[in-house]
Amino acid sequence: MRTVYVNGDYVAEEDAKISIFDRGFLFADGVYEVTSVLDGKLIDFPGHAARLARSLRELEMPAPVTEEELLEIHRELVARNDITEGLVYLQVTRGAADRDFMFPDADTPPSLVLFTQAKPGLADAPAAKTGIKVISIPDRRWGRRDIKTVQLLYPSMGKMMAKAAGAQDAWMVEDGAVTEGTSNNAYIVKGNTIITRHLGEEILHGITRAAVLRMASEAQMQVEERSFTIEEAMAADEAFVTSASTFVMPVVEIDGAAIGTGAPGPVAARLREIYLDESRKVAI
Incomplete structure (x- = not known):
């Protein structure tokens, strides 16, 4: 059973929920990153974190957590899901608000979702x-x-x-x-x-x-x-x-x-x- 991260909680994937009003769902108003895992460790994490920060700035979207907290979430998911080779997917959206083309109020909390994908043989792909x-x-x-x-x-x-x-x-x-x-x-x-x-x-x-x-x-x-x-x-x-x-x-x-x-x-x-x-x- 895979454990995923949704807005501060580690939950079983079948229990994970995001609002139908989330702007990532309604407007594709979100950004993402994918970090590879080899030997149970994260590849190029600082680069991915820096690019995420830039994407958020360009869209005037607040960061849901600090880079240090993001690293800890990545490591926790890798550990909980016993990932030796695979990927960690991260997505940040502008959050949930009643549907409107205008951005919601600045105090609307962003949504943060992460999950892992096991990819045995990732480094030795045929x-x-x-x-x-x-x-x-x-x-x-x-x-x-x-x-x-x-x-x-x-x-x-x-x-x-x-x-x-x-x-x-x-x-x-x-x-x-x-x-x-x-x-x-x-x-x-x-x-x-x-x-x-x-x-x-x-x-x-x-x-x-x-x-x-x-x-x-x-x-x-x-x-x-x-x-x-x-x-x-x-x-x-x-x-x-x-x-x-x-x-x-x-x-x-x-x-x-x-x-x-x-x-x-x-x-x-x-x-x-x-x-x-x-x-x-x-x-x-």
Whole structure:
């Protein structure tokens, strides 16, 4: 039986309740984070906490607890649910109030929900050895993708488009350039250079992205942050994505065209190895 956290209480998942007037339910007026767990410890927690704080500030939403309290909740849930490898999902909404497009009074308490998902073998995912296939789709999301909101309908539709095409994910394209995957940041490798879109309001500022790019630079790899096209990706030597739940995942095909040799390349493999090794050392 899984234990979850709802507004100050640890409860069995079947007993967890949120108001039907919660603005996360009515307006997608909320933000979230997902933190990976390896060896029973949290990966990149400070980065996720910092991004959560930024998302809340951008939406003028109060923080329900301090970062220290949030860390304690994460650890308690990992312990109570005996998570060795898996994920901790966190969601903050503007709280429950009678339905109105205007924000509720400032003293309306925000809602805070967390739950765990056990993912045995997370670090040794078979897909990391075979790579994944992606398709390209138009990016039809709202403009502030740098805020990690819970409005994930279009990315979910993108995943289903990919599934229907026999692929595992979709890369979204806007004004001729790739923005990101449905739930990850996108990269290509050409020669000795790793290329990924620059930060801005068009993409999520990935916590795994930041760590991987830092580690790549430390490993003397060249990194170029700029836009790239699907055509450029098809002509690349390698491609991959990063996220908290997939770490570094090779991409071997885009829109039916093989990338490089059609198999995971050495840069993605090395970055995955470095990321997992280094992240485990500093996990908390």
